[in-house]
Amino acid sequence: MVNVPKQVDHAARRAEIAEALTRLTATRGLEGVSLRHVAAEAGMSMGLVQHYFKTKDEMLLFAVERRSQVYEERLKARLAAGELPSAPKAILRAIMTEILPLDERSRGDWLMGVAFFIRAISDPSFAAAYTEGVPQLFELFAVLIRQGQEAGEVDKSADPEHEAAILWAIADSQGTNIVMKHRTPDEVVSTVDYHLDRLFGAGSASAG
Amino acid sequence: MVNVPKQVDHAARRAEIAEALTRLTATRGLEGVSLRHVAAEAGMSMGLVQHYFKTKDEMLLFAVERRSQVYEERLKARLAAGELPSAPKAILRAIMTEILPLDERSRGDWLMGVAFFIRAISDPSFAAAYTEGVPQLFELFAVLIRQGQEAGEVDKSADPEHEAAILWAIADSQGTNIVMKHRTPDEVVSTVDYHLDRLFGAGSASAG
Numbered sequence: 001m002v003n004v005p006k007q008v009d010h011a012a013r014r015a016e017i018a019e020a021l022t023r024l025t026a027t028r029g030l031e032g033v034s035l036r037h038v039a040a041e042a043g044m045s046m047g048l049v050q051h052y053f054k055t056k057d058e059m060l061l062f063a064v065e066r067r068s069q070v071y072e073e074r075l076k077a078r079l080a081a082g083e084l085p086s087a088p089k090a091i092l093r094a095i096m097t098e099i100l101p102l103d104e105r106s107r108g109d110w111l112m113g114v115a116f117f118i119r120a121i122s123d124p125s126f127a128a129a130y131t132e133g134v135p136q137l138f139e140l141f142a143v144l145i146r147q148g149q150e151a152g153e154v155d156k157s158a159d160p161e162h163e164a165a166i167l168w169a170i171a172d173s174q175g176t177n178i179v180m181k182h183r184t185p186d187e188v189v190s191t192v193d194y195h196l197d198r199l200f201g202a203g204s205a206s207a208g
Numbered sequence: 209m210v211n212v213p214k215q216v217d218h219a220a221r222r223a224e225i226a227e228a229l230t231r232l233t234a235t236r237g238l239e240g241v242s243l244r245h246v247a248a249e250a251g252m253s254m255g256l257v258q259h260y261f262k263t264k265d266e267m268l269l270f271a272v273e274r275r276s277q278v279y280e281e282r283l284k285a286r287l288a289a290g291e292l293p294s295a296p297k298a299i300l301r302a303i304m305t306e307i308l309p310l311d312e313r314s315r316g317d318w319l320m321g322v323a324f325f326i327r328a329i330s331d332p333s334f335a336a337a338y339t340e341g342v343p344q345l346f347e348l349f350a351v352l353i354r355q356g357q358e359a360g361e362v363d364k365s366a367d368p369e370h371e372a373a374i375l376w377a378i379a380d381s382q383g384t385n386i387v388m389k390h391r392t393p394d395e396v397v398s399t400v401d402y403h404l405d406r407l408f409g410a411g412s413a414s415a416g
Contacts, residue, residue, distance in 0.1 A: 029330035111329065118326060121319065121387065122237035135390060162402040165391065169381035170374060179329065182343060183373065194370040 014052050017042050018063035026108030030060070030115035057119065061126065064116045067109050071098060088144040089153065089200040095140075096171040096192050101178050102185045110175050138164045145199070153200045163199060170195055222260050225250050226271035234316030238268070238323035265327065269334065272324045275317050279306060296352040297361065297408040303348075304379040304400050309386050310393045318383050346372045353407070361408045371407060378403055 020042035024033045035056060039049045053059040075095065079086075101110035120126040141164035148154035154163075170192060177183040183191075228250035232241045243264060247257045261267040283303065287294075309318035328334040349372035356362035362371075378400060385391040391399075 029326070031326070032330060114326065114329075117384065117388070118237070118239070118322065121322075122240060127388065138390075159402060162399045165382065165385070165396075165399045166374070166378060166403055169377045172384065173377035173381040174373065176325065176380065177373070180325070180335065182346075188373075191370045191373045194367060195374055 010052070013044075013048075014062060015066065017044070017049055017052055017059060018066050021059055021063050022067075022108040022112055025111045025115065026104060029111065030056075035059075057123075057126075060112070060116055060119065063112055067112065074098070087153075088148040088151070089196055092141065092144050092167060093192065093196055095137075096167065097189060099171045099175070100185070100188060100192075101175050102189070107179065110179065138168060141167050148200055158199065167195075218260070221252075221256075222270060223274065225252070225257055225260060225267060226274050229267055229271050230275075230316040230320055233319045233323065234312060237319065238264075243267075265331075265334075268320070268324055268327065271320055275320065282306070295361075296356040296359070297404055300349065300352050300375060301400065301404055303345075304375065305397060307379045307383070308393070308396060308400075309383050310397070315387065318387065346376060349375050356408055366407065375403075 017038060020038050021030075021033065024037055024041055033056070035049055035053075036046060038056075038059065039046045042049065053062065075098065078094065079091075098106075099110075101107040116126065138161075142160040145154055145158065145160040145163045149156055149158065149160075174183065174188040174191065178185055178188055225246060228246050229238075229241065232245055232249055241264070243257055243261075244254060246264075246267065247254045250257065261270065283306065286302065287299075306314075307318075309315040324334065346369075350368040353362055353366065353368040353371045357364055357366065357368075382391065382396045382399065386393055386396055
């Protein structure tokens with residue numbers, strides 16, 4: 001007997017499709033993925049997938065926006081559960097390691113972000129969506145650095161805007177190093193810690 | 209009268225085709241460029257272009273390898289001409305600003321690099337070529353940082369490998385910020401200087 005639920009959970013189906021796209025992107029790159037592949041991976045008919053997304057672009061846009069939401073919710077949940085220390089340095093480290101493609105799952109997310117960026121270069125509608133996320137993250141980084149300064153952990157002479165750009169660069173670019181196997185995830189995380197230790201090293205020198 | 213040189217300069221023609229591909233990539237993105245577009249932009253017949261490159265992939269591979277050579281030769285020429293100060297900090301700054309897409313020309317080079325990276329994700333033959341260049345640059349950065357340490361300009365406690373990865377990240381990732389108009393070229397160069405001043409700031413404190 002086929003189990004047909006009366007109420008279709010459209011949000012869940014969209015999410016399943018986005019997950020299927022992410023998994024396929026991780027293994028073969030977005031260019032090599034068709035709507036047909038996504039349907040097969042999600043265990044749905046082509047018609048059902050197309051009911052939700054007419055084009056791969058629509059699917060990509062949804063998947064990337066959903067990824068941002070999931071990131072944000074996961075971070076909030078970890079904060080609420082007391083899993084994250086409240087110190088700015090620890091929060092910065094958590095965000096940076098969340099962004100980096102350290103496992104197969106985040107590798108898919110990361111490659112999706114790259115594909116999205118490529119589309120954004122030539123398509124203004126994608127660029128608009130892309131342009132919203134990054135400045136928000138820059139601002140969050142700058143806020144955390146200012147908190148570090150107020151707590152006496154970050155040197156007063158540090159410029160929060162420059163430091164935010166550098167932190168983002170370290171997370172963003174090192175994703176490439178991992179995916180291209182120039183550096184191992186461990187090496188990359190060790191560089192993140194090295195830089196955060198420098199930035200927050202003023203704690204022992206100037207606090208108190 | 210048509211001027212037909214007896215000796216065809218094949219290297220120059222290949223270079224012209226690569227330049228045409230780079231200009232088109234800067235304005236419309238590599239995905240939107242066909243062999244036909246390249247032929248028109250280079251002012252050559254399709255047949256002539258295909259005599260040198262059978263596929264867009266071949267052309268892309270050549271263009272990216274040529275770009276590395278041009279960068280290297282330009283840097284060497286600037287060094288030989290005494291245009292670059294010999295100090296490690298100044299050389300690092302010159303390399304980083306050379307990589308960044310600060311004008312239309314380097315924007316084309318940079319977008320080509322992105323397109324190349326995308327191909328490298330899914331194609332091992334591209335990955336091999338891609339993988340050669342970056343570690344060489346990391347090693348050069350590390351050498352310059354060690355020279356800075358020997359000159360007493362960089363703190364002895366700095367780790368050249370981590371610092372090299374961070375310098376590369378700052379140049380690489382901020383290229384995206386410029387292309388996506390999150391930050392202006394001036395802002396990005398100012399972050400490069402900010403970081404180099406920190407890294408080489410030990411000069412006044414520990415030298416002598």
